[in-house]
Each structure stands twice: as structure tokens, then as C-alpha cells.
Amino acid sequence: MDAALSSCIDRIRAAAAAGTPLRLRGGGSKDFYGERLAGQVLDTTGLAGIRSYEPSELVVTVGAGTRLADLEAVLAQQGQCLPFEPPHFGPGATVGGMVATGLSGPARASVGAVRDYVLGLSLVNGRGELLSFGGQVMKNVAGYDVSRLMAGALGTLGLIVEVSLKVLPVAPAEATLAFELSQAQALARLNAWGGQPLPLNASCWVGEAGAGTLFLRLRGAVAAVDAACRALGGERQDDGQARQVWAGCREQQLPWFAPRAGLDLWRLSVPQTAPVLELPDVPLIEWHGGLRWVTAPTGEAERLRHTAAQAGGHATLFRAAGAAAVRRFHPPTPPLDRIHRELKRQFDPAGLFNPGRLFPEF
Structure with a gap:
């Protein structure tokens, strides 16, 4: 056991004995995400390498x-990558934070989410015990997959120590096409393309009430990408400019994401086939229609959650303009709430880790 891990375990055991809550923190690039921040900071950056x-x-x-x-630089040297394109939101982003938040980038709808690439991990629970789950190959994952359970738990179940991840080769070919389309037209095109054997990888529609631009990224074999470009039409984008578009989309640095006074940023996760929704403002649409970003005053929270639920999805307050007056995450149903509470009781019986970060109640 290395010194950094031993120090963390000692700190957790001391906190458990004293009943002192701990705030698990890596680079802090996603401190804005989730409910409140509470507890003494336990820095995880020493668990590196x-x-x-x-x-x-x-x-x-x-x-x-x-x-x-x-990590991404090391993978790139071998022509490999994390295909789900995790957002950084800052230079200090860590692998633990990537797993804990469970956030994925533009390619998520085509390649899967963070949890789909977690093969195994080790963690320290609220009793100061070092536990390991999963392995380094998919066939080791059987029964209740605890390792993937940590993706999106926001550090409320334990301190992630290390993670085994599946990686993939960088695609041989890539192209980005742009189409001038209204929101309804873009959704219709995406739904039609989704039923065809096309190397779709990511999409982003940004526009105004009556018009907009749909960016479509293709990735795969050279012949497949070239054939798709000929079949789909659109305007092929310069590779350098296209990379800036997708990086801006992933890191929320496109002009559309610029903060506006008094407006919160909401994320609506809905079926890809959901039609144009009645929203307070024109959304930015990703994931082939499955992700709708929208800005709105906090007073629109109930309306947004109702709209998302009616479409078969849910709404999350992603970035609050000020002190959040509503819940960040869609309240869980009673059965899910019981599961969350039982998991918390098993992994962190004293409620040490990130109290109130996932749900205000615990």
C-alpha cells in the first residue's frame, strides 16, 4: 500500500471515529455539479499514476x-482513446472525478457512457476498508456490477482509489458535415439516419426559433465515412474547425453556453425520438436528439421537469446561475429511493462521504 492511499485510509478511519463528514475532491473542476458541498476536504490527487x-x-x-x-495523452501515443469523450471542465479534471460524475461527451449516444467502460475498481468504504470489484476484462463482470455502480454516485458511496477502463483505437477516418435545418427538420433527419447503416458518432444542433445548424460527426472505416459523406450531402467542415466545434460542445465553450444573468442551465435527457419540446428557450440538442440543453429562470423548474417526464425522460439542473432554490436532480421514485438509501447504508453507514451531494436528504 503506497503512502497516499495509507494516508487516505487513516483519514477516513479517523473521520468515522469522530463522526466528521468528508468532501472527496480531486481537481475540483466539477464542483458546480450536484447538490451542496459539505465536509472537510479529502484531496485525492495523491492517488495518481x-x-x-x-x-x-x-x-x-x-x-x-x-x-x-x-491519461488521454498516454492513450493518444498508442493511437487509442476514451471513446465516450469525458468533459474536463477545467485543467485539473481527474479520472476519479470522471467516474464519480459519470458525465460523457458528444459521442455518448453512439458509443456508450462512462459506466460502460468501467471494468473494475477499488475503493475505500466508510469503515476505512479497501475493497475491489470487477477486473480487467468484461468476462469478470458477473452478478451485481458494483464497480459501475460508482459511475454517477458523486463520491457518496466511497473513495475511488483506482479504476480499470476499457479503451478503444482511434477511428481510422472522421468527417463532420453541417446542414442548415430547423429544429424539427434536424430531429427528423437524425431519426431517419438512425435507422440506416451509417457511421454516426455525434450530433449537435444549435440555432434559433426557425433555423439552425446541425453538425453531424461520422467516424469509422475510411470507405464507410466517405460513402456516408456522399450519401448524406451537407457541407463538409474543415477538420481543424470541426475539432474546435466538438471540443466546444464537450467543454460547454460554444457561444450558446455563455452564462446569462439569472438563467440556469438545464439538461433534459429524453428518448431520441422525442419531438420538438415546448421549452422556455430554443435548446441546444446533442446525442441524436436524446439530450436537450436549455437555459431558463429557476422558476421554470417544475415546468421543465414535467415536460421531460411527459416525453419519457428527466431533467437535471446542471449549472445554477446562483444559489439553487430547487433540487438539482429529478427526485427518485420510492423504489429507487429505497435502493439508494440501502446502498448508502452498506457502503457508508456513518454518512461520511459527500453528504447532501447527490440528494439533499443524505
Whole structure:
């Protein structure tokens, strides 16, 4: 056991004995996400480093405190990547924070989410015990997959120590096409294309009430991408400019995401086939129609959640313009609430880790 891990375990055991809540924090790039921040800070950046990397096996095991940019640089040297494109939201983003928030980028609808690439992990629970789950290959994952349960838990169940991730080769070819379309036209095109054998990877529609631009990214074999470009039409974008568009989309640096006084940023997750929704403002649409970003005053929270639920989805207050006056996450149903509480009781019986971060009640 290295010194950094031993120090963290000692700190957790002391906190458990004293009943002192702990706030698990890596680079802090996603402090804005979730409910309140509470507890004494337990810095996880000491849990850094690549433990093992087998490019031929497409698996890497890495310390949770490792900077996400450092991991991506090592993978790029081998022509590999994290295909779900996790957002950084700051230079200090860590692998542990990536898993804890469970946030994925533009390609999520085509390639899967963070949790789909977690093969195994080790963590320290609220009793100060070091536990390991899963492994380094998919076939090791059987029964209740605890390792993937940590994706999106916001550190409320334990301190992630290290993670084994599945990685993939960078696609041989990539192209971005742009189409001038209204929101309804863009959704109709995306639904039609989704039923065809096309190398769709990501989409982003941004516009105004009556018009807008749909950016469509294709990735795959050279022949497949070239054939799709000929079949779909649109205006092929310069590769450098296209990379800026997708990076801006992933990191919320496009002009559309510029903060506006008094307006919160909401994320509506809905079926890809959902039609144009009645929203307070024109949304930015990703994930082939499955993700609708919208800005709205806090007073619109109930309306947004009702609209998302009616479409078969849910709404999350992603970034609050000020002190949030409503819940960040859609309240869980009674059965899910019971599951959350029982998991919390098993992993963190004293309620040490990130209290109130996922749900205000615990």
C-alpha cells in the first residue's frame, strides 16, 4: 500500500471515529455539479499514476487522482482513446472525478457512457476498508456490477482509489458535415439516419426559433465515412474547425453556453425520438436528439421537469446561475429511493462521504 492511499485510509478511519463528514475532491473542476458541498476536504490527487496499461488488450488501470489530460495523452501515443469523450471542465479534471460524475461527451449516444467502460475498481468504504470489484476484462463482470455502480454516485458511496477502463483505437477516418435545418427538420433527419447503416458518432444542433445548424460527426472505416459523406450531402467542415466545434460542445465553450444573468442551465435527457419540446428557450440538442440543453429562470423548474417526464425522460439542473432554490436532480421514485438509501447504508453507514451531494436528504 503506497503512502497516499495509507494516508487516505487513516483519514477516513479517523473521520468515522469522530463522526466528521468528508468532501472527496480531486481537481475540483466539477464542483458546480450536484447538490451542496459539505465536509472537510479529502484531496485525492495523491492517488495518481498509471498502474498498468496493455495497449494490445485495450485496457488501462489508473489511479483515481490521475489528471484526465495525462491519461488521454498516454492513450493518444498508442493511437487509442476514451471513446465516450469525458468533459474536463477545467485543467485539473481527474479520472476519479470522471467516474464519480459519470458525465460523457458528444459521442455518448453512439458509443456508450462512462459506466460502460468501467471494468473494475477499488475503493475505500466508510469503515476505512479497501475493497475491489470487477477486473480487467468484461468476462469478470458477473452478478451485481458494483464497480459501475460508482459511475454517477458523486463520491457518496466511497473513495475511488483506482479504476480499470476499457479503451478503444482511434477511428481510422472522421468527417463532420453541417446542414442548415430547423429544429424539427434536424430531429427528423437524425431519426431517419438512425435507422440506416451509417457511421454516426455525434450530433449537435444549435440555432434559433426557425433555423439552425446541425453538425453531424461520422467516424469509422475510411470507405464507410466517405460513402456516408456522399450519401448524406451537407457541407463538409474543415477538420481543424470541426475539432474546435466538438471540443466546444464537450467543454460547454460554444457561444450558446455563455452564462446569462439569472438563467440556469438545464439538461433534459429524453428518448431520441422525442419531438420538438415546448421549452422556455430554443435548446441546444446533442446525442441524436436524446439530450436537450436549455437555459431558463429557476422558476421554470417544475415546468421543465414535467415536460421531460411527459416525453419519457428527466431533467437535471446542471449549472445554477446562483444559489439553487430547487433540487438539482429529478427526485427518485420510492423504489429507487429505497435502493439508494440501502446502498448508502452498506457502503457508508456513518454518512461520511459527500453528504447532501447527490440528494439533499443524505
